[in-house]
Amino acid sequence: MEFLGGLILFLVGFATLAGIASVSTLGLNICWGVTGLFNIGIAGFYAIGAYTSAILTAEPSVPSNPHLGGFELPIPVGWAAAMVLSAAVAWVVGKVCLRLRADYLAIATIGIAEIIRITFRNWSAIAGGSYGIHRIPKPFESWPQPWAEIFFLLLVVAVVAVIYWVIERGINSPWGRVMRAIRENELAAAAAGKDVERMRLQAFVYGSALMGLAGALSAHYLKQFLPEDTEPLTATFLIWVMLIAGGSGNNKGAILGAFVVWGLWTMSEFMTDLLSAEWATRAAYLRVFMIGLLLQVVLQFFSRGIIPEKPPVIGRGEKAEKVEAG
Amino acid sequence: MIEFFNDYIVAALVLGSIYSLGAIGISMIYAILRFAHFAHGDLLTLGAYMSLGLVQKGFIVFMPLPFLVGTLGLAGEEALAPLRMGWHPALTIPVAMVFTALIAIGIDSLFYRPFRKSQAIIMVIASFGIALMLRSAFQLIWGIDDHYYWPIQPPLESLEPFSISAKHLYIGGAVIVLISATHYLLAYTRTGKAMRAMSDDPDLARITGIPTERIVVWTWIVGAALGAAAGVLLGMDTRVRFDMGWNLLLPMFAAAILGGLGRPYGAIAGGMVIGGLEELSTIVIPGDYKSAVAFAVMVLVLIFRPQGIFKGRML
Numbered sequence: 001m002e003f004l005g006g007l008i009l010f011l012v013g014f015a016t017l018a019g020i021a022s023v024s025t026l027g028l029n030i031c032w033g034v035t036g037l038f039n040i041g042i043a044g045f046y047a048i049g050a051y052t053s054a055i056l057t058a059e060p061s062v063p064s065n066p067h068l069g070g071f072e073l074p075i076p077v078g079w080a081a082a083m084v085l086s087a088a089v090a091w092v093v094g095k096v097c098l099r100l101r102a103d104y105l106a107i108a109t110i111g112i113a114e115i116i117r118i119t120f121r122n123w124s125a126i127a128g129g130s131y132g133i134h135r136i137p138k139p140f141e142s143w144p145q146p147w148a149e150i151f152f153l154l155l156v157v158a159v160v161a162v163i164y165w166v167i168e169r170g171i172n173s174p175w176g177r178v179m180r181a182i183r184e185n186e187l188a189a190a191a192a193g194k195d196v197e198r199m200r201l202q203a204f205v206y207g208s209a210l211m212g213l214a215g216a217l218s219a220h221y222l223k224q225f226l227p228e229d230t231e232p233l234t235a236t237f238l239i240w241v242m243l244i245a246g247g248s249g250n251n252k253g254a255i256l257g258a259f260v261v262w263g264l265w266t267m268s269e270f271m272t273d274l275l276s277a278e279w280a281t282r283a284a285y286l287r288v289f290m291i292g293l294l295l296q297v298v299l300q301f302f303s304r305g306i307i308p309e310k311p312p313v314i315g316r317g318e319k320a321e322k323v324e325a326g
Numbered sequence: 327m328i329e330f331f332n333d334y335i336v337a338a339l340v341l342g343s344i345y346s347l348g349a350i351g352i353s354m355i356y357a358i359l360r361f362a363h364f365a366h367g368d369l370l371t372l373g374a375y376m377s378l379g380l381v382q383k384g385f386i387v388f389m390p391l392p393f394l395v396g397t398l399g400l401a402g403e404e405a406l407a408p409l410r411m412g413w414h415p416a417l418t419i420p421v422a423m424v425f426t427a428l429i430a431i432g433i434d435s436l437f438y439r440p441f442r443k444s445q446a447i448i449m450v451i452a453s454f455g456i457a458l459m460l461r462s463a464f465q466l467i468w469g470i471d472d473h474y475y476w477p478i479q480p481p482l483e484s485l486e487p488f489s490i491s492a493k494h495l496y497i498g499g500a501v502i503v504l505i506s507a508t509h510y511l512l513a514y515t516r517t518g519k520a521m522r523a524m525s526d527d528p529d530l531a532r533i534t535g536i537p538t539e540r541i542v543v544w545t546w547i548v549g550a551a552l553g554a555a556a557g558v559l560l561g562m563d564t565r566v567r568f569d570m571g572w573n574l575l576l577p578m579f580a581a582a583i584l585g586g587l588g589r590p591y592g593a594i595a596g597g598m599v600i601g602g603l604e605e606l607s608t609i610v611i612p613g614d615y616k617s618a619v620a621f622a623v624m625v626l627v628l629i630f631r632p633q634g635i636f637k638g639r640m641l
Contacts, residue, residue: 038447040454100628102447103362107579108628110364111621114576122614237458240451285465292459299452300440 005146012149014266015259019156020217022258024239026163026251027210033249033309034171035203036183038102041093042211043235044113045086047120049212050219050229052085053078054133055126057220061135067128075139079216086212087205089116094204099197113232121227132226136219156217163210164251171251179203180249233288238265241295247305256306265291332489334605340494340563342601343501347556348574349581349593350508351549357525357588358545359438361449366553366578368460370571373426373554374561375468377418381475384410415475416496419558423551430550431543442542457572464568473566497559504555505594508548512590517544525588577604577620584627586634595635599623 024042031037057078060070089112097108120127127133140151170176181189182196190196215235219225229235238261246257268290272283298305348370355363437456441448479491512518524531524541532538557571564570581600585592600620607619627634 038450096625096629100632103356103450104583104628104632106364106450107362107576107583108625111576111579111624115618115621118614118617122612233458237454240454244451282466285462288462289459289466292455292462295455296437296452296459299448299455300437303448 009146009149012146012153014262016149016153016156016221017218018259018262019153019160020214020221021239021242021262022160022255023156023163023214023217024211024235025243025246025254025258026160026167027207027214028239028243029207029248029251029254030167030170030179030203030210031207033243033254034176034183035179035200036102037098037200037204037207038106039109039204039207040106040236040240041109041111041113041116042239043230043232044109044116045090045208045211046215046218046235047113047116047230048086048089049082049215050225051120051127051133051215052212053082053216054136054219054225056081057137058133059135059137061128061133065128065131065134067124067133068126069133072137075137075220078220079213082212082216083209086215087209090205090208091201093208094201098200098204110232110236113236117227117230117232120230127227130227132224132229133219134224136223136225138220138223141223152221156221159213159217160255164255167251175199238262238291241291241298243305244295245298245302245305247307247309249309250305250307253305253307253309260306261291261294264294328487334609336490336494338602338605339598340497340559340601341605342598343497343505344556344560344563344597345574345577345581345601346594346597347501347504347552347559348571348578349585349597350590351553352578353582353585353587353590353593354521354525354545355549356582358521358528359442359449359542360446360528361438361453362579363549364450364453364575365433365457365460366549367571367573367575368457368464369426369430369550369553370557370560370574371464371566371568372429372460372571373422373557374566374570375464376422376425376554377415377558377561378468378473378475378566380413380418380421381415382412382473384412415558415562416500419500419555422554422558426554426557427547427550430546434542434546457575461568461572468568470568473561475562475566493562497562500555500559504552508552508590511548517541521545521548522590573617576617576624577601580620580624580627583624583632584634586636589634589636592634592636 024046027045028039028042031039053075055067055069056071056073057075058069059072061067093109093112097105100108121130123129124131138148138152139155140148142148143151171179178189178194178199181192181194182199186196215230218229222229239258242257242261243254244257245261246255247253265287268287272280272287275283348366351369352363352366355361355366433456437452438449441452476493479493481489481491482495510518512522520531520536520541521544523534523536524538528538531541553571560570560574577600578597581596582593583596584599585594585596600623603623604616604619607616611619
């Protein structure tokens, strides 16, 4: 019985983290999957969201580790602020960088993410420096276990479900078709009278807001947030692998990819834990190497992912015809 | 005045030349292969670790055969002694360049070539993954500790009042040799001219009969070799560490963009400008934010003159 309880808690924890990751992958899906914006600054928006929500909702900081905070606002306010602030930063970044070609956008976003990370790590008056922010409230934490964990998971599931529903509506609407048109052929979309720059900015801002929300969710789940939590490896790179493996352009694929890749990542941790202490540290690097290799294999042989993007349907009812995906 | 020179100019010249050497590769790869090579910083690190083996353990690191001979007792330990002798870091540069270039060619043919004809943007994702794989391989093989080629070097007394140590002279000499060799290659050899032609206009180069795949290989050789040299020089100046190259990626991109992509001489100028600005910025802002300077310059260039100083490509 004890084993079963532990297993359930583990599975709930796993699903919660994978669910939080899928908020990021859904955000990336709007940017890259649907609109073709090469955003590799996920870690930066993730950090903004996490720190914003943490600062607004955390208890006053202890004197040994002073940081801005002690506002103790309700958690939903923190989450909303996380999204708004990430979106605001994304708007500024997008205004400057979105007219650039994809490669430049990649360089610009990774640069901004690094600067955001450096700033949070060094600016201890705001974000606690390397000590981070602690004593962040967690929803349902006063409830008995395992219900607290289970309800937090349900909350994450609800958040993912709402986001999924909204994006799914969005990309099947004229708005979504314009986004895909921009991805496939920017000039043609512009020639059809679409305001390409504005649409791209929208996609970038919405996607980044979701990345900020993912950061906020994880800060409240972990109850503390340290600069290490914004490592580009987990916050940026894994999200990319998840989206590409799951099926870029498909929301179901984005969510499934988050669970599959997070599953592989967690399982590989189990395997390295079985090794002796000296090899366990080394094997941790091997895990990263394998994830890199997984990306290469997916890119070369399964580039459309587990659930490929659905081609849009033209016309209605009898006359509906499927467009071959290019 | 002399204090200013000692405190800032020496460091700016060293950092600037390291950026320049790295940026040449980024610039040429961008123009010829049409993608931003995110693993370039890790090629620098690779070069630095290649040298580290030679500096610490001597030629034996590349020699499984004599090592086997020694362990099997076919030859005496003393016969292997010369192979175990550690090298001077400056002498390891050519070896590091050769091996890094070979590995870069291997990476290209395994992981980048499949996407050459289709989508260049996929190569950016692939190179991002390669950067991560290389870094984890470094951590796996060499650990996460700092390594040093030599102990801290005091300034040379003969050069008083200038505070210049022997490492600065070696770095300066190596940079002059490398830049001259690059200039010779690009300006006077057929391969170099073909590379420049291809970076100007790949399609035009192809129809004039330039063997594009061979030029691509040469681009990797030049880019990776110069990057490896930059890595060794950085190791000579500071230390060898698994993330030393990755941390340089952004300033090197900034240098390449500032100089104009596809313009090797522009990349050199851009590297010197970025290195200089970063070092001088420490007068007014804390050193922790040094890398933000390179980034700020890059954003300004992208907004106001995206083709760079020397009218590079806008792909």
